[in-house]
Amino acid sequence: MAENALIVGAGKGLSASLARRLAREGMNVALAARNIEKLADLAQETNARRYACDASDASSVTKLFEGVEADVGVPDLVVCNVANRYRGPIDELDPAQVRRSYEITALSAFLVAQRAAKSMLRSGHGSIFFTGATASVKALPHSVPFSMPKFAVRGLAQALARELAPRNIHVAHFIIDGGIATSWKTPGEAGPADKWLDPDAIADTYLQIHRQHRSAWTWEIELRPWTESF
Amino acid sequence: MAENALIVGAGKGLSASLARRLAREGMNVALAARNIEKLADLAQETNARRYACDASDASSVTKLFEGVEADVGVPDLVVCNVANRYRGPIDELDPAQVRRSYEITALSAFLVAQRAAKSMLRSGHGSIFFTGATASVKALPHSVPFSMPKFAVRGLAQALARELAPRNIHVAHFIIDGGIATSWKTPGEAGPADKWLDPDAIADTYLQIHRQHRSAWTWEIELRPWTESF
Amino acid sequence: MAENALIVGAGKGLSASLARRLAREGMNVALAARNIEKLADLAQETNARRYACDASDASSVTKLFEGVEADVGVPDLVVCNVANRYRGPIDELDPAQVRRSYEITALSAFLVAQRAAKSMLRSGHGSIFFTGATASVKALPHSVPFSMPKFAVRGLAQALARELAPRNIHVAHFIIDGGIATSWKTPGEAGPADKWLDPDAIADTYLQIHRQHRSAWTWEIELRPWTESF
């Protein structure tokens, strides 16, 4: 039977590549975003269902999972891609925006992961993946409102990896250490210059980590272009 | 002239030891907490001023710094000790409490650090210290609501260390990797069994890091009992 | 044209799984070990060439690569699996064995990597993989003679990843964080209980990392069983 995949925070770039890659594997793909208008073409191309969802709102996340589970069943793979990139020098930051940045990036990840875990604990298996960034492990100047929630999501992923692995749920955190080539690619289109991360290449690794045998699971993996100093 | 120290999230244990240690160095000590009734004895003993403050509220933090600066001047050292210890299995957590835990532990640290940085950037120097825990770097099962903000505070501290060091502000993150002996000690009282972290010993290290020459600053240091496996 | 893979430190367990997995991909496999008698069956099964080599001896490593390059060409993938597991309390260790442990585990890795890099810098591409262990990142009591070279190999891998990635050579370090199920499996045989790392599963990940697009390379990945606390 086909697996079900849910991508939260879907947009162009990585999410689109993931949707295509998972659909090509025969998975039923569900796409969730605040604005699902922009996902029309991708949904058609990947035969995916779209769900409007504000992932920073608990009831919206509950409704999302109820919808997905009614339509296709419990997800076997949930990818959490939601993030906000607010930045600035410490003395110029707006506390309200710092709080909002936490809600969009970290609270969302928690809400999605919790709801996914509840369903997967019932179904007995599944993968919960988080998309991280350089700022997940290296907090640079002027990155306070971005690094704080990204560090928090890594803490979430690590705690859940330890908590859920013995219950047959594979939690993984992907550190995307570099810029993603973000042109919306149509299938067959020539790839981006490979000094940026090709989202199709990232998607390949997400799939491989999802396919790992549980005797040899990875909880964290970093990806960067061959040209990137680190 | 005497230095000014502000301890936010003051209570028994580490904060009390810090207050005593810094007062003994001749510093003017200010203690901030939501409930300042409990600080009466400590304030008298250390000749400290007390300030009622909800550190997760931006206007309360602003009022705190205005008070301290009017009373004794810009702090030379600010220690952020605020933390909430909500824990539980992922499927039993209350999202509202997870959010509140983030506000108490991480948003507070941001608000205090931002306000401290603004004043210190004007005064041209200062130290901003954060008290971390094992969960700042190692997220264990059932620790999601504690590890998320603790990881976030570490990201805050690391970003600020990089951002503010070249502006002569020393930001440091202390990983307290073990339980603190928390009996409220009166001066001269016999120490706790040293399998727990003696808060007086922790306070010594805080002071030493504050005293470091800026050509050899530390941004992170971990402390654990000699008996603690890690 | 078929790729060439060289596995140094070949034996049962992971090396055998790798040889089978790479041969199944159509690669020409070369196996190097001090004692190649024990590799007879594996070589026959995987159609691999065997090379006697003491990897801690520079001239022996040179001879190995000359042989492989004459027989099949420059390797596209070199896996360095050599390790010695000498352990003991600090006050009982024999300095001569500590030195020997370093030579077998770390100096060997350097010699193999250097020789591989020289050839790959000429051929213009390739992958150099190192098999690490828990002790590569976490040095436990009584592990001095094992952790020292394992940490050193990680330093080697990290330096080379930074140095060689921009020259189109993919260097990766695999942290095998748990025990490997080591029964010599015949093809089709039922797998080991999955509380131990299945070497076939590890081999899958090595192949996937080798196949990564260079715009999204990984330099380090850890693998552990779903049941392993970490």
Added chain:
Amino acid sequence: MAENALIVGAGKGLSASLARRLAREGMNVALAARNIEKLADLAQETNARRYACDASDASSVTKLFEGVEADVGVPDLVVCNVANRYRGPIDELDPAQVRRSYEITALSAFLVAQRAAKSMLRSGHGSIFFTGATASVKALPHSVPFSMPKFAVRGLAQALARELAPRNIHVAHFIIDGGIATSWKTPGEAGPADKWLDPDAIADTYLQIHRQHRSAWTWEIELRPWTESF
């Protein structure tokens, strides 16, 4: 009774600052180096004994400790400063020099630490400190022969910290993350520009870590100038 300190790999810079700082604390200082001619002035200034020792040679290290113990007693603090800085691109490195670099930097640290541990396990207490570098945790291009032993020494320090702390021996690893101002300073001389690490400031931190109460020990601490990006 005065404490005894032994500095192995003594020279100008950090070792000289340490010798002065520890002597000022009233400690008996012993200085060990391959060439002790250059230590004449420092020895006179700090009232230190000098010992000729090749720390990469086990019998020479044994003789060193026998001498120190006969002259002043078991050291309470041993600082291992020995290091070699051989570097180069991977394809230009001389294997013999790579091996020698390991012996000078890592084998020496092991031999000194083992001998120190044996004596301290008998005396029941002591501190064993290792001087690390950026390369102890971050291996940069062309640093293979330096990063390998520096990573190894960190593994040694971490294993020993875990192994010896419960036996009342404090093992610590200092990451000196930046250049040290190395002019041989006479007491009272004006300090170096503080964009380089002032060795006197580093020495202060070594002493403070040695003085830590065992309920709150640090096993690793990094030091860098306020101006250093990291």
